[in-house]
Amino acid sequence: MAFLETMNALFRYGAFNPSLFLFVGSTVLLIVSIAIKVWSDAVNLAGLQNRSLTWIERTHPHLPSLQAVVVLNFCTFALLAVALQTMLGVFPFNDPYSGINLVTLFVLSAAVGTLAELRCKGAQAYAYAFILGTSIAFVLLAVFFTTPPIGMAEKGIVSVLAFFAAIAAWRILGKGGNNIKTALAAIAVFLFWVLIYVLQ
Numbered sequence: 001m002a003f004l005e006t007m008n009a010l011f012r013y014g015a016f017n018p019s020l021f022l023f024v025g026s027t028v029l030l031i032v033s034i035a036i037k038v039w040s041d042a043v044n045l046a047g048l049q050n051r052s053l054t055w056i057e058r059t060h061p062h063l064p065s066l067q068a069v070v071v072l073n074f075c076t077f078a079l080l081a082v083a084l085q086t087m088l089g090v091f092p093f094n095d096p097y098s099g100i101n102l103v104t105l106f107v108l109s110a111a112v113g114t115l116a117e118l119r120c121k122g123a124q125a126y127a128y129a130f131i132l133g134t135s136i137a138f139v140l141l142a143v144f145f146t147t148p149p150i151g152m153a154e155k156g157i158v159s160v161l162a163f164f165a166a167i168a169a170w171r172i173l174g175k176g177g178n179n180i181k182t183a184l185a186a187i188a189v190f191l192f193w194v195l196i197y198v199l200q
Contacts, residue, residue, distance in 0.1 A: 006098045023100060027107055034111050041118045042066040064118045068127075071172040072113045075131045075165040079138065080106035082158050082165075086142045090197055125182045128173035133189025135166040141197055 042064040051061075083102050087093050095101045109130070116123035142158040174182075 020097070020100075023104070027103075030107065030111055034114050037118060038064075038066070038069055038114060042069055062119070062121045065124070068117050068124050068172055069114050071168055072117060072124075072127050072131075073110050075169050076106055076110040076113065078161050078165045079131065079134050082135075082138045082142070082161050085154055085158050086138050087193075087197070092196075124173040124175065126185055128169045129182045129185035130189050131169040131173070132166050133186040134193060135162040135169075136186075137190045137193035138162050141193070145197065 043066060045063070080103065083093075083106065084099050087102060088099055093099070093101045093105075113123070113127045113130070117127065139159050139162045142162075143155055
């Protein structure tokens with residue numbers, strides 16, 4: 001992948017500028033902070049430690065799923081790998097670092113999705129919609145529309161990754177929620193990616 005090759009070259013040959021250092025540092029800090037929050041809220045259930053059983057029975061608070069958080073992040077980063085093959089060079093992802101804008105978008109998407117799962121009931125359905133819409137759009141773009149065209153091996157890898165992300169999301173995140181709203185959200189995400197590609 002061009003992004004990883006570019007980052008490797010920048011680290012190895014000393015062309016590491018302050019803005020790139022700020023990006024890497026803030027990304028690592030965000031990932032560590034989210035991991036600590038997940039450990040606190042989804043593993044230790046810190047929000048319930050000082051609550052009485054009667055309060056829990058009366059309010060039925062949202063209990064975040066660690067499994068959903070793991071699958072959400074796995075699918076998001078699998079789709080990032082697909083995006084680095086299909087959307088690279090498409091505005092606004094035509095940055096000089098061969099993918100830093102895409103990495104930023106998907107890292108922020110993973111962070112927002114994780115925080116939503118920790119805080120909100122029904123977040124899983126929208127995470128599933130995001131993953132499903134993105135997967136379908138990327139497969140369509142990779143197989144038929146990438147410029148320059150990618151090889152058959154790359155198309156196969158992209159399709160398998162996107163398909164696997166969609167299936168994993170469906171098995172874990174596609175439960176519950178309003179099916180109509182989820183479908184509309186998936187269509188909106190699909191149209192978002194297609195419009196970005198078409199309007200370049």
